[in-house]
Amino acid sequence: MMKRSAILALILAFLLAVLAGCSSSSTSTSDQPAANAKTIASTVPSKPQTDNQESRPPAANPQPSGDRVLKVHFLDVGQADSILVQFPNGQNMLVDAGNNDDGPVVVSYLKSKGVSRIDYLVGTHPHEDHIGGMDNVIRAFDIGQVYMPRVTTTTKTFEDVLLAVKEKGLKISTAKAGVTVLDQGSLKVNFVAPCGSNYEDLNNWSAVTRIQYGSTAFLLTGDAEAQSEEEMLASRANLKADVLKVGHHGSSSSTTPAFLKAVAPKYAVISVGAWNDYGHPHKETLAKLANAGVQVYRTDRDGTVVFTSDGKNITVEKLGSTIRPRAPDAGGVVAPTAPVTPTGSKGGYIGNKNSKKFHRPDCRWAAEIAPQNRVEFKTREEAVAAGYVPCKVCRP
Numbered sequence: 001m002m003k004r005s006a007i008l009a010l011i012l013a014f015l016l017a018v019l020a021g022c023s024s025s026s027t028s029t030s031d032q033p034a035a036n037a038k039t040i041a042s043t044v045p046s047k048p049q050t051d052n053q054e055s056r057p058p059a060a061n062p063q064p065s066g067d068r069v070l071k072v073h074f075l076d077v078g079q080a081d082s083i084l085v086q087f088p089n090g091q092n093m094l095v096d097a098g099n100n101d102d103g104p105v106v107v108s109y110l111k112s113k114g115v116s117r118i119d120y121l122v123g124t125h126p127h128e129d130h131i132g133g134m135d136n137v138i139r140a141f142d143i144g145q146v147y148m149p150r151v152t153t154t155t156k157t158f159e160d161v162l163l164a165v166k167e168k169g170l171k172i173s174t175a176k177a178g179v180t181v182l183d184q185g186s187l188k189v190n191f192v193a194p195c196g197s198n199y200e201d202l203n204n205w206s207a208v209t210r211i212q213y214g215s216t217a218f219l220l221t222g223d224a225e226a227q228s229e230e231e232m233l234a235s236r237a238n239l240k241a242d243v244l245k246v247g248h249h250g251s252s253s254s255t256t257p258a259f260l261k262a263v264a265p266k267y268a269v270i271s272v273g274a275w276n277d278y279g280h281p282h283k284e285t286l287a288k289l290a291n292a293g294v295q296v297y298r299t300d301r302d303g304t305v306v307f308t309s310d311g312k313n314i315t316v317e318k319l320g321s322t323i324r325p326r327a328p329d330a331g332g333v334v335a336p337t338a339p340v341t342p343t344g345s346k347g348g349y350i351g352n353k354n355s356k357k358f359h360r361p362d363c364r365w366a367a368e369i370a371p372q373n374r375v376e377f378k379t380r381e382e383a384v385a386a387g388y389v390p391c392k393v394c395r396p
Contacts, residue, residue, distance in 0.1 A: 070213040076299040079273030080129035093120040096130040100355040103136025119144035124222030135164035147175040175207035188212040195231035204228040214311025221247040229259035250281020274300040351375040358383040363394035
């Protein structure tokens with residue numbers, strides 16, 4: 001692992017070359033869980049920006065034909081976010097890529113859906129549970145445009161993403177309110193947040209994406225909290241959406257009554273891990289959604305959830321999952337999970353140097369750790385003493 005000074009030098013040099021003069025900085029030195037983020041966000045230069053509209057060649061089908069649909073996949077990546085959007089013009093967008101350990105799974109899922117190119121890659125904000133797998137994604141696919149908010153951290157996870165971007169010779173465009181990603185007839189994609197330029201909580205830097213196809217719309221909020229929601233409301237941006245990706249994994253810090261009223265969704269999706277340490281989704285948020293008559297889908301119960309829109313109507317499919325543990329549904333039923341072999345059946349434990357998690361040897365995540373990031377421990381106590389935490393899937 002690079003020393004802190006080397007990491008800071010890398011980030012500074014890369015931002016000067018790639019982010020066209022971004023002067024932001026941060027004092028964070030570790031990947032903080034989104035629920036307890038204390039990272040101090042940097043300020044954005046006050047000079048006017050010129051990247052509100054990207055110039056790019058027209059897509060193959062500027063006017064979507066009647067038999068083309070929009071598909072939005074909310075991937076089951078546990079206590080993290082990753083959303084694949086397949087546009088009716090044949091292009092693809094990926095919003096976030098889960099935790100560090102989720103990278104190979106996200107890549108595998110995208111390939112299973114026939115994705116070979118990601119035209120628009122969005123990192124909502126630099127928390128590990130949103131950009132952790134993004135370096136894997138960048139290296140695995142042809143990438144078009146990369147969007148991230150103009151804020152940095154000094155974490156190893158953020159450094160890995162910057163290195164992957166640099167290796168591909170890509171440029172990072174600023175994700176902020178007013179930036180249009182795509183505008184082709186009945187298909188429009190734009191950012192409605194962040195609206196401000198100085199946030200104490202990194203969650204409020206979240207890039208919030210609104211997707212409009214025909215008369216249907218989706219609002220993907222990252223971890224945006226009450227402050228960002230208030231700013232979106234004050235901006236008078238069009239927030240109405242049929243499907244709301246609930247902010248911050250269903251935390252009570254998001255989904256204020258005024259914001260929920262403005263969005264007025266029919267469906268809501270909460271990307272959350274079963275039995276997570278933060279108690280997400282919070283009961284206050286679930287109560288607000290229930291009182292508003294919103295139909296809620298949760299990745300901890302429903303697995304990956306896919307919405308399909310033909311521009312007029314939306315259908316929903318729950319794919320389920322055999323990878324991650326399932327939380328009980330409303331009737332108390334727990335969906336089946338992958339079988340777990342008793343501790344030590346193959347001997348020892350496998351750690352991931354990047355995520356600082358350790359696994360049973362037969363855990364799916366252990367098998368997908370890159371050789372250079374793999375470390376072996378003879379006992380559970382040895383792994384814990386080395387600063388590693390147990391995997392929440394195989395529970396070593």
